[in-house]
Amino acid sequence: MNYYGNLEGVNGVKTGFTNGAGRCLVTSVLRNDFNIIVVALGADTKKIRTSDSIKLIEYTYKNYELVDLKERIENDFEAWKKINERRIKIYKGIDKNVETMLNKIKYTKYPIQKNKTSDIWTDINYKDYFEAPIEENTKIGNIRIGLGTDVIMEVEILGRNRVNRKGIIDYFIELISKYKVKRSILMLQLSVFAIINKLYVKSFLIK
Secondary structure, X not given: OOOOOOOOOEEEEEEEXXXXXXXXXXXXXXXXXXXXXXXXXXXOOHHHHHHHHHHHHHHHHHHEEEEEHHHHHHHHHHHHHHHHHHHOEEEOEOOOOOOEEEOOOOOOEEEEXXXXXXXXXXXXXXXXXXXXXXXXXXXEEEEEEEEOOEEEEEEEEEEOOOEOEOOHXXXXXXXXXXXXXXXXXXXXXXXXXXXXXHHHHHHHHHO
């Protein structure tokens, strides 16, 4: 039996009746990738049951839309990453920094009232100091996305790579490298001084 005629998007219907619940109707509707399930309970007649369901369906599609939370979270994370990832320091680590990534996003899209989409917010918290070793997928922080005072979802920010702790050999190599850099700077300074001194002597002899 067709309860809705040509109502757009209806793809499933289940009727029911009990003395306690009255006449019931469960309806599945899909429009523009936005799938809803409407439940009407306690109707006195089949006509009222169908009419109430149609009102709920039309109200939902008129006032709500699916917002791509995944895209919003990923965009805000990438913007944060460009500025803040290098600020995360690894004490006693072979690598001084760690590459970050997002954990799995639970909800990719979420229904929100059309007049409230501008109230969506994101908030990122992270720890900027760790001591090596750090295991792969270590929690660095989290990004929350919400609407008004409600948090819709929280996604963990993880360390993509393992950072090993420095050993004696690593410290020795680092010390030698610093010595070589200092020695190179000293030699450069001496070379510049020698050139300046040579020019000064030559200028004095000309005079």
